[in-house]
Amino acid sequence: MPHTRYLVVGASHAGLEAVTAIRHWDAEGSLTVLSREAHRPYSPTILPYVVSGRSRPERVALKDAAWFEARKVDLRCGEEVVSIDTAGAVARTASGTEWRYERLLLATGAAPAxxxxxxxxxxxxxxxxxxxxxxxxxxxxxxxxxxxxxxxxxxxxxxxxxxxxxxxxxxxxxxxxxxxxxxxxxxxxxxxxxxxxxxxxxxxxxxxxxxxxxxxxxxxxxxxxxxxxxxxxxxxxxxGVRPATGFLEGSGIAVGQGILVDDTMRTNIADVWAAGDVAQARAFFGAAPIVNGILPDAVEQGRIAGMAMAGDPALKPYIGGLPINTFPFFGRHAVSVGIAGEDDPSVEIHRRLDARAGLYSRLSLKDGRLIGVCTVGMPIDAGVMWQLISRRVDLAPVKQDFVVAPLDTGRALMSRLWR
Incomplete structure (x- = not known):
């Protein structure tokens, strides 16, 4: 039976970010990645461009063989995990192989609903x-x-x-x-x-x-x-999609909508973590844990899980899932970050709409702090807005400027905060 210190199941963004985090702290511990796909790891965000022909399938891999070799990672493609024996610390694959692990990350993503x-x-x-x-x-x-x-x-x-x-x-x-x-x-x-x-x-x-x-x-x-x-x-x-958790039946790993995890992405089983679209974790807004199936969150959860698995003392707990989405369509863009807060009377909402020109923006603020942004066709920096929300930056001193020019005002604020 093959043995590995770290076993990562799933090779998209969450899994690969966990690998990077593990290797930052532990350069030598045996590390195996199992992917159910025959292809080298790729980003699901590229798929529409493969359909359209803009991206060639042979050029969409996130990492090449040299990347895995340099990090002493044993990547096994076409190996689907079908069951987990947490008592014996064994993962079984469809091919019949049994992998004994010391620490396990489940980054199996989601399947179409x-x-x-x-x-x-x-x-x-x-x-x-x-x-x-x-x-x-x-x-x-x-x-x-x-x-x-x-x-x-x-x-x-x-x-x-x-x-x-x-x-x-x-x-x-x-x-x-x-x-x-x-x-x-x-x-x-x-x-x-x-x-x-x-x-x-x-x-x-x-x-x-x-x-x-x-x-x-x-x-x-x-x-x-x-x-x-x-x-x-x-x-x-x-x-829509559903977290891929069917293989966990009988494992003892707690599952709600997804695999339930704490703020270090650990499951209810001591040596098992989960990250990405399969994980149900703290929400930035609200008390109930959520499955926040977006790429930035998958990266962040994977990084935290990898650090926790390797025992990296620099680990900081997960702040909670904060929605961020961009949608390109016919040469234009729509952006949504955070929440609207329309059902909360204490939320201050500022809207601008020019339907004829196809322009729209909505800024939602609560207690002087940004909680959500939604724009179509307007210049905006989704990353900056995400930072303003996640850091709970007090916008009261610059509120009027921010409402009029959120892009410029937000960037100016973050240029000072990042220093």
Whole structure:
């Protein structure tokens, strides 16, 4: 049975950041990374660009072989962990290999959440979560004339734009009242929706799919809740994801929506940590732990987990999941950081909207401190806004300047705070 001091399961951003953190403190302890994918580690953010052809699949790897060799990391691709024996400290893979570990990080990410739509299981539909998914969608999109996308989230709208540019007639069905729910507020989403509709994409919000019709395993049409139908020779499901925790059954590792962790990313099992899209951790706002499936959080959680695993004394606890998202569409950008706070009467909200020009900004402040930003088509620095929120910077002395010019005022503030 192979033995390793550090076993990292998952090789995207959280896993790789943990590897870097471990090696900063422990340069020699045996370190193994198991990835269920056959490809070298890559960023899921690149997948829409693989679909569109802007990025070649052979050039999307985050790290090359030399990077792993220099850090004495044993990377095993195509090795999916199917069970964990925490009592014996053993991870078992689909190939039958058993790995004995001393310290384990679970960075297994999330898997597409497929809705229980009648007829959906009988057709060949697409998802967009892995590089193989992207390659399959790229090839299918090249010959598609009509496409239906379920879900107007980040994945669904990215794919809709790519498919439309490839020449397909595209319809997007979203059950929530507006596009990008959970990311943008209604006025911001309205501008994004208008941009898609202006380019011929049918965007139907507040609607659900009641069934899918097929012929020889291929989608033919989609029936909506009002009885209307949409033609579809390509069907993409982008209705969200769920943390990949199924392999933990019987392990004793506590799971809620994701793997429950403390502020060092440790689970309820002493030598097991979790990070990234699979972890359910402290929220920056609110008492309940959350799964905050965004790339910056995956990096931060991976770094903290790696430091904790290696015993790095410089470790600082996790401050909590703070949403930050950027969405490029048709050469423009929408940005959302933090929360809106619209249900809190103590929150001061400043909005600017020019629907005709497609410009929008919303600043949410509480007790003189920024808690959220949402913009479309406006100059903004998401990283600076994230810093102002996470540091709870008092904006009272510069509030009027900040409301008028958040980008310049925010950068000026952070230039002093970073010194």
């Amino acid at each position: 497929v809705p229980p739509v009648p007829g959906l299981a009988d057709v060949r539909f697409h998802v967009l979560r892995t590089l193989d998914d992207a390659l399959a969608l790229r090839d299918a999109g090249a010959g598609a004339t009509t496409a239906v996308v379920l879900g107007a989230g980040l994945v669904g709208l990215h794919a809709a734009e790519v498919l439309a540019k490839a020449g397909a007639r595209v319809a997007v069905v979203e059950r929530q009242a507006h596009a990008l729910p959970g990311y943008l507020d209604a006025p911001a989403a309205g501008i994004v929706e208008a941009a898609f509709r202006d380019r011929g994409i049918a965007l139907m919000t507040g609607r659900t799919v009641s069934s899918v019709q097929s012929r020889d395993g291929r989608p033919v049409s989609v029936t909506l809740d009002d009885g209307g139908t949409l033609p579809a020779d390509l069907l993409l499901v982008g209705t």
